[in-house]
Amino acid sequence: MSENTQQDLIHTQPQPHCVVCGSQGKIVYENLNDRLFGVPGYWSMKTCLNTKCGTHWLDPRPVDEDLGKLYVKYYTHQARNYYEQADGDGSRSIGH
Numbered sequence: 001m002s003e004n005t006q007q008d009l010i011h012t013q014p015q016p017h018c019v020v021c022g023s024q025g026k027i028v029y030e031n032l033n034d035r036l037f038g039v040p041g042y043w044s045m046k047t048c049l050n051t052k053c054g055t056h057w058l059d060p061r062p063v064d065e066d067l068g069k070l071y072v073k074y075y076t077h078q079a080r081n082y083y084e085q086a087d088g089d090g091s092r093s094i095g096h
Helices: 064-071
Strands: 025-032 043-048 056-058
């Protein structure tokens, strides 16, 4: 496993209350790590105690300035050339 550099670290801030309704939350998962995209760190997830809300969120949560670091390896953010799968003239075929 590769070692994280200082610039790879995700800065966080406490988020003890629900981001939707402001109610208290309780921890439902602790020490989660991102095995799919390799976001550094360990995370805890809370759920809202307001039964009409039920929102889940990270606490602590990433600061806004570091949100881009969460998606560096996210597959939808890789460059893709539209014409790679086209027929050469830019048109697309159905089937083969």
